[in-house]
Every structure is written in C-alpha cells, then in structure tokens.
Amino acid sequence: MTTPRTLRARLERRAHRWWYERARPPWPLRPLAAVYGRLSSGRLGRPSGRPPVPVIVIGNLTAGGSGKTPVVEALVRDLAEAGHAVAVISRGYGGRPPKHPHRVETGDRASVAGDEALAVHRATGVPTWIDPDRRAALDAAVAAGAEVVVSDDGLQHRALPRSFEICVIDGRRGFGNGALLPAGPLREPLSRLASVDAILVKAPQRAAIPVDGESFTLRPTGIRSCADRSELGSFGQTIDAVAGIADPAGFFESLRTAGFELRRHRLADHAPIDPDWLAALPGPVVMTTKDAARLDRMVRDDLYVATVRAELPDALLGRVRAHVREFGA
Helix, strand or coil: CCCHHHHHHHHHHHHHHHHHHCCCCCHHHHHHHHHHHHHHHHHCCCCCCCCCCCEEEEECCECCCCCHHHHHHHHHHHHHHCCCCEEEEECCCCCCCCCCCEECCCCCCHHHHCHHHHHHHHHHCCCEEECCCHHHHHHHHHHCCCCEEEEECCCCCCCCCCCEEEEEEECCCCCCCCCECCCCCECCCHHHHHHCCEEEEECCCCCCCCCCCEEEEEEEEEEEECCCCCECCCCCCEEEEEECCCCHHHHHHHHHHCCCEEEEEECCCCCCCCHHHHHHCCCCEEEEHHHHHCCCCCCCCCEEEEEEEEECCHHHHHHHHHHHHHCCC
C-alpha cells in the first residue's frame, strides 16, 4: 500500500537519481530551471548589511544535506570553549511553535521546534532560536545576550545580515549535474562560491568539484541505546537502519563500514516516523540523531542512535576565532 510517506520518499529518490546519477537533467525540467534562475536572480547572492554581532552562516548551494549540522555543532563548541556567548538560529523546518521567534527547549517535540534545531540544541546546549524570518531569530538571540550567532543554513536568506559565510559541500555527491532546481540540485549558481569566506568539503571526496576547499571528516562517536546509553556491538550483526535524511546512502555506507549487515529503510527527509511501523521492525534499530529527534516517545528497547562529530580544519577554526575577536574593532 502506497502511503503519503512512502510516496514522498520515492519522489525524493527519483529526484536524486536525476540530479546525481545522470550527466544531464531530463529535458522537460530544463526550461523550469531557466525560469527558476530568472525568478531568483534578484534575491540571491550575498547581502551587504552589517549584523550587530558576528554572524556566521553555515550553508550550502544544493537542496538537501551536505553535513552542515555537524559543522554547526563543532563550530559552536569551539567558540563556546573560547569563552564566547554563542547562540544558534535556524528556520526550524517542520516545527510549529506557539509563536515566533521560539527559543528551543530540550523537552520540545520536533513538531514544535523542528528536528534539526532540536538536535543541535540537545547536542550543544547553547540557546537556539527558530523563525522562518532569520533576522527576527537573530534579534531575539542578541536581545537574550548572544555575542556570536551561528546560523544553521541561511546562505540564501538575504534578509539575514552576516559577517562570515561557510559553504559546505558533500564530497561524495558534489554538485550533481550542476543544474539549478528543479532540473538539478543547485539553489544558486556555482558562481556564488566566489563570495563566501570559506569552503568545506566533506570527505571522502569522490565527485569532481570545480573549486578548492578545505576537507573535513565526520568521525563516528558511537552507536548508543536510547534506553540505557549502552554501546551496540557491530561486526556481523544485522540491523534495521532507518534514515529520514537528505542523503541516506552516506549513513548506510558508514554502518556497513562499521561491520553491520543492513535492512535499509529510506524515509523522506524530515518525514514523521510512524511509531507502530517502527515497533514492528525486527531490530535492533539504528537511526541518526535527527531521526531520533522526531520521536516523541520510546517505542522499543533496542533503539540506537549513531552519533558523529565533525573534525574541522584547525586553520578554519583559527580564522573564525580571529574574525570574532576582530569584529567591531
């Protein structure tokens, strides 16, 4: 039986095949990409406004994930350890808080705060504000005492002033066929890369990328039980791998590399997870932190979360620290 959940997942997989597995997009989509380019040309590019505090935007040029959220978490930790009062702002995709801007609480549900913002807040503990209007989220963060603000995504949000931009590229998929939406994955032309302050490429790099960037890795930090934090043994064990993220293939590949045999379950990005469906899987079940954030309750004892940490280049961390110190000097 086809449900809205499975239909959306199928449509996403088909779009990704068009974007990343074909050298050229299907011809009916090419005129639509040209229309998208014309309609968006006046609202893309780097805005020129100056923010009240250092604002570091971590985004990408493609629709879907590239490893931005672990980069946000790593940068936030580094800045906080340096003694700065850091806050995170996000659109809060999928969340419907009672009002905007909304300060995320650890006990929020993903239906309120959105899965990404909730996962970032739980991982870092810093104040996290959500609002589709990221300028409003920025103002709320500053009013609450933030000295540095990190924006999870927002490269294309021109209403948000920023002082430093980092573009994250998935080295495994690159820019696909290089076409604009909907014919390809690009939200902006590749020429936008000339205006960012830093480019990070997530290893391993397998795609041809027409720019130089600094490499970073996502280091697995464990697969732990949601019930008692115990570690899941790996070699040869068969698991149900559940991924409702933009690039499930990368998650599945990391689990296979760790020695697991997989029953793969691809969900649409940000899709709600049916607790009855999840409870019926043979198990044990392993999912990402973003997927786990969408669960409102424990539905089984053998549920595990695979966590990662972005290892960022020291040179980039040094540049960002220097930028924050020198801002306003």
